[in-house]
Amino acid sequence: MSQQPAPDDNILELTDLTKRFGGLVAVDNVSLNIKRGEVFALIGPNGAGKTTLFNNVTGLFQPTSGRVVFDGRDITGFKPHQVARWGIARTFQNIRLFDYMTCLDNVRVGRHVRMKATVFESLLKLPRERREEERVTEEAMEFLRFVGIAKHANQYARNLAYGQQRRLEIARALATEPKLLLLDEPAAGFTPQEKVELMQLVKKILTRGITVFLIEHDMKVVMGISERIVVLDHGEKIAEGPPDEVRKDVRVIEAYLGKSA
Amino acid sequence: MSAPRGAAARGSLVSRLRLRERIRDREQAVYGILIIVALVFPMVTIYATDGTALVSQATRAGYFVLLAIGLNVVVGFAGLLDLGYAAFFAIGAYTYALLASPQLASSPAHHAVHLPFWLMLFVAMFVAGAAGAILGFPTLRLRGDYLAIVTLGFGEIVPQLFYNFDQWTGGINAVGIIDQPVLPAWIQGPWSGDGPIQIVRNFNFGGDPVAFYVLICILIAAAVILVSNLYRSRLGRAWMAIREDEVAAAAMGINTVTTKLLAFGIGASFSGFAGAYYAADVSLVSPDSFLFIVSITVLVMVVLGGMGNISGVIVGALVLYYVVFYLIPGLPENAKNIANSIGLSSETTRSLADATQHLNYIIYGAILVAMMLLRPQGLLPSRIREQELKHAAVQEEEAAVEMEHAT
Numbered sequence: 001m002s003q004q005p006a007p008d009d010n011i012l013e014l015t016d017l018t019k020r021f022g023g024l025v026a027v028d029n030v031s032l033n034i035k036r037g038e039v040f041a042l043i044g045p046n047g048a049g050k051t052t053l054f055n056n057v058t059g060l061f062q063p064t065s066g067r068v069v070f071d072g073r074d075i076t077g078f079k080p081h082q083v084a085r086w087g088i089a090r091t092f093q094n095i096r097l098f099d100y101m102t103c104l105d106n107v108r109v110g111r112h113v114r115m116k117a118t119v120f121e122s123l124l125k126l127p128r129e130r131r132e133e134e135r136v137t138e139e140a141m142e143f144l145r146f147v148g149i150a151k152h153a154n155q156y157a158r159n160l161a162y163g164q165q166r167r168l169e170i171a172r173a174l175a176t177e178p179k180l181l182l183l184d185e186p187a188a189g190f191t192p193q194e195k196v197e198l199m200q201l202v203k204k205i206l207t208r209g210i211t212v213f214l215i216e217h218d219m220k221v222v223m224g225i226s227e228r229i230v231v232l233d234h235g236e237k238i239a240e241g242p243p244d245e246v247r248k249d250v251r252v253i254e255a256y257l258g259k260s261a
Numbered sequence: 262m263s264a265p266r267g268a269a270a271r272g273s274l275v276s277r278l279r280l281r282e283r284i285r286d287r288e289q290a291v292y293g294i295l296i297i298v299a300l301v302f303p304m305v306t307i308y309a310t311d312g313t314a315l316v317s318q319a320t321r322a323g324y325f326v327l328l329a330i331g332l333n334v335v336v337g338f339a340g341l342l343d344l345g346y347a348a349f350f351a352i353g354a355y356t357y358a359l360l361a362s363p364q365l366a367s368s369p370a371h372h373a374v375h376l377p378f379w380l381m382l383f384v385a386m387f388v389a390g391a392a393g394a395i396l397g398f399p400t401l402r403l404r405g406d407y408l409a410i411v412t413l414g415f416g417e418i419v420p421q422l423f424y425n426f427d428q429w430t431g432g433i434n435a436v437g438i439i440d441q442p443v444l445p446a447w448i449q450g451p452w453s454g455d456g457p458i459q460i461v462r463n464f465n466f467g468g469d470p471v472a473f474y475v476l477i478c479i480l481i482a483a484a485v486i487l488v489s490n491l492y493r494s495r496l497g498r499a500w501m502a503i504r505e506d507e508v509a510a511a512a513m514g515i516n517t518v519t520t521k522l523l524a525f526g527i528g529a530s531f532s533g534f535a536g537a538y539y540a541a542d543v544s545l546v547s548p549d550s551f552l553f554i555v556s557i558t559v560l561v562m563v564v565l566g567g568m569g570n571i572s573g574v575i576v577g578a579l580v581l582y583y584v585v586f587y588l589i590p591g592l593p594e595n596a597k598n599i600a601n602s603i604g605l606s607s608e609t610t611r612s613l614a615d616a617t618q619h620l621n622y623i624i625y626g627a628i629l630v631a632m633m634l635l636r637p638q639g640l641l642p643s644r645i646r647e648q649e650l651k652h653a654a655v656q657e658e659e660a661a662v663e664m665e666h667a668t
Contacts, residue, residue, distance in 0.1 A: 058512060084514030092512075098505035101498070109502045113514030115495045119523060122494035123487050129494065176514055 010069075011036045011180050011211045012057070017066035019049075019056055019235075026052040028235035029066070034180070039202065039212045041222045044232035045255060050215045051093055053232070054182050058090050059083040071179060085113050089178035091169040093185050093215075099158035103149060103168050106157050107140040110175025140175060147171040147201060163194050170201065174210075181205060183214040187221045199225050223247070231255070291572040291641060292485075299478050303471055317470040320542060322582040323477030324535045329562040329578035330484045330571060331531025336560065337569035338497060339524035340504030341401075342409040344556055345416020349529035351551035352392050353385040353536020355423060355430060358546040360384070361440040368429045378442035382537050389533025390526040397525035401518055404507075416556050420548040435547030439540050442466040442476065466541070473542050480538060481575075484531055488571055491527070500524055501569075558585060565632055567639025576640050589625050593617045 012034040019027040026049045034040045042050050055061040057068055059080040068076045075083055089110075098106050115136060121129040144150040147167040152160055157168060166186060173181055183202075187195050195218060202212055202225050216222045222229065222243065229246045231239040233255040239246050246252055306315040328350060335343045359365060359374070361381055366373035376384070400411045423430045430436060444464040466472045491497050499520045502510040511517050540546045558581065566577020593614040600610040617624075 060508065060512070079516075080508075080511035081514045081516045084512060090512055092509065096506050096509040098502050098509065100505060101501055105498055105501070109498050109510070109515070110513050112495055112499055112502075117495050119491075119496055119527075122491055122496050125490045125494075133494070172513065 009036045010034060011071055012213065013067075013069040014053075014057070015067040015069070017053070017056060017068065018064045019052055019061060020064045025235050027056065027063075027232075030232070030235070030237045031066075032230050032237065032240065034211060034213055035228075036179075036211055037206065037209065038228060039206065039214070039226045041226035041229045042213070042215045042232060043217070043222055043229060048232040049235040050232055051184055052235075054090065054184055054215065057083075058088060058182065081113070084176055084178075087177070087179035088182065089173035089176045089180075090182035091166070091173055091184055091186060093188070095162075095165050095169055097157040097165055097169060097172070100156055102154055103144060103157055103160065103171075104137070104140055104153040106168055106172050107143050107175045108136055110143070110172040111136045111140060113176050143171045143175050144168075146174065146204070162189060166190075166198075167201070170205075174205070174208075178210060180211045180213060183212065183216075185215050185217060187216055187218045190218075195221055287641075288572060291576065295572070295575060303474055307471075313470040316474050318586070320470060320473045320477050321586070322579055323474070323481060324539050324542070325559065325562065325582050326481055326575050326578040327477070327484055327535035327538070328532050328559045329566065329574045330481070330488055331528045331535070332559050333528075333563050333569065333571065333574045334488060334491070334500075334531070335524050335528035336563055337574065338492065338504070339500040339521060341521060341524060342405065343412045343525075343528070344409050344553075344560065345396075345412040345414070345419070346528075346532060346559055347551040347553070347555035348396075348416045348419035349389040349393055349532040350536045350539070350555065351419050351423060351548070352529075353389040353533030354540040354546045354551070355436070355536075356385040356388045356533065357381045357537035357540040358436040358439050359430070361541075362436055362438055364431060364436045365429075367431075375440055378440065378537070378541055382534060385533040385537035386530045387533070389536065390530030392533075393529025394522050394526040396529075397522045401521045401525070413553075413556075416553060420551045423548040423551075430548075433548070435545055436540075437545045439544045439546065441544070442472075442541055477538060477542075480534065484534070485571055485575070488531075492571070496520070496523065561629065565629075565639060567642040570639070570641055573639050573641030580640065584628055585625065589621050592621065592624065 010033045014030060014032050017027055017030045018025065028049075030053065042053065044050055052061065056063045057070075059075075059078045059082065062077055066076070067074060070083075070086060070088060073086065075086060078086070098109060101109070115132060117129040117132050120126075141150060141153060144153055147170055149160070149164050149167050149171070152164060157165065160168060170181075170183070170186070186202075187198050190198060199221060202214075205212060214222075214226070226243060228241065229239075229243055230237055231246060231249070231252045233251075238251045238255060239249040241249075302319060303313075303316050306319075307313060328346065331349075332343065332346050335341050335346070357378070360376045361374070361378065363373045365371075396412070396415050400408055403411060424432050427433070443466065464472075466476070499510065499515045502513065502515060503517055503520055507517055510520075539550075543550075559578075562578040562581045563574050564577075565581055566575065567573030596617045597610050597614040600613050605613070
């Protein structure tokens with residue numbers, strides 16, 4: 001990377017974020033800062049509130065209290081499409097592709113937010129819209145090449161192999177030109193070989209100047225690529241720090257690593 | 262070793278190319294056939310039947326085609342089930358009927374308005390589109406079944422409104438004597454007059470089914486071009502993304518509310534288009550013409566033709582129009598004729614005709630069920646996308662073959 005981020009240059013700041021569903025507190029007073037250009041991992045046992053936290057950041061849920069500040073702007077309460085426009089893209093734990101659209105179209109939908117064509121221009125296929133369509137198709141192919149599935153461009157998303165679907169979801173998210181990419185369990189169900197490839201892909205994404213915030217269960221992946229880790233248990237933050245420190249934390253071992261060790 | 266593999270790759274490339282051409286051909290062939298049929302139909306039928314009754318029938322089929330193209334935007338592209346589509350058709354028809362007939366003279370306004378048809382085409386389009394957006398606004402938070410029920414309600418309310426505001430709309434008496442489209446004299450052509458010395462007059466469409474036929478063909482062509490353009494655009498993809506997964510679409514930065522509103526509005530505006538045309542063609546607009554059965558018939562046309570595929574929807578509309586307005590009503594007569602010709606007694610002939618009369622809707626239903634069982638994906642399912650992308654795949658394969666040859 002050409003630019004080294006300043007030490008306290010935070011791309012995402014969560015302050016006292018709480019999300020309640022009735023009596024259940026899914027996310028409990030969580031504060032965390034993610035630095036520009038790092039890989040930040042969120043781990044925790046099942047049901048710890050990790051995905052709920054993602055949903056609060058991306059506008060799918062409105063937080064009960066607390067603030068979400070992204071790139072210096074308070075985006076608390078923004079709608080999902082506004083969040084995407086400001087530069088946060090995500091993938092989903094259970095892959096959510098547009099099944100009956102081709103891979104190319106899936107990625108072109110990702111470009112939607114960076115396109116300018118108006119309804120009127122599209123209706124009449126004016127030259128400007130035509131040029132934009134051509135350009136976007138090229139760009140979309142470029143994103144497919146980036147994740148390595150360009151040769152499937154013409155297939156329906158649902159016909160891809162599982163690993164390719166995960167890659168397509170990442171390509172689609174990258175197509176929105178995010179500053180921050182949220183990956184929700186990107187390595188779930190992967191073979192060891194695929195996990196290695198995923199880690200390489202994440203490193204490639206970093207070279208584009210994108211910050212990565214991921215939820216992951218696989219400790220090898222987490223320890224292998226992330227610079228800092230936050231551990232969530234029952235919606236509460238119980239530890240934060242570099243992988244080596246977190247690994248040794250007593251509460252973490254009790255809550256999470258203890259089960260697998 | 263590399264040579265035979267290259268050959269194999271080339272073989273599959275050739276077969277892929279053929280497939281691609283076949284698919285592209287199918288799409289173009291359908292449009293080609295439709296254009297040829299549209300051109301030949303009036304000549305043949307006028308020659309064969311010595312009258313223009315069949316041409317008027319075809320123009321009636323034409324506005325169903327327009328409606329189906331419009332509803333396809335809502336149901337086929339955006340995946341929003343709309344059971345009240347006839348309401349927008351009614352709004353378009355009444356917009357033209359009220360602003361281009363003597364009707365308003367007997368209303369509290371006391372002044373008849375006679376605006377030109379060509380202007381009103383676009384006004385009706387706009388009014389219906391606006392109605393679509395207004396209906397959409399409070400309802401688009403609803404999904405699936407709930408949305409369908411609300412649109413169903415809307416479809417029931419609108420004709421009732423036209424019934425009950427009888428001061429303005431004439432209620433059950435309908436709006437009649439609606440102006441016919443007029444081509445200004447400066448657009449001259451074979452229609453302007455016979456002799457060279459004749460005074461060139463404005464061409465009135467009144468009572469000329471062929472003129473209406475030409476007009477609906479032009480309107481349909483325009484609708485097809487506009488809707489195809491939308492389909493292959495940013496907005497078209499946003500619609501499909503919402504149809505596939507609304508949450509993921511929103512996460513990709515698509516404003517789902519405005520995008521769905523646009524689907525409703527644009528879909529409705531095409532039925533406004535059809536409505537203005539209908540009012541001019543029939544010259545009489547009554548609330549009875551826009552009942553639930555119209556919405557359902559158009560919906561069946563869309564599903565039957567192949568949701569999401571424009572040429573399929575056109576074919577579906579034509580086929581179903583033939584079945585509903587020709588085949589089924591003609592059944593008793595045909596049954597009687599057949600019975601007569603094979604020499605059954607007049608008694609049995611009559612009872613047979615009666616029986617088919619009673620069975621009309623059962624036969625119609627059976628035809629629908631059979632069609633859906635035999636081709637659940639529709640007569641011509643959506644393929645345009647695949648065709649476009651086969652192209653990309655073939656190019657990649659070409660590149661692969663080249664690489665193989667290089668090494």
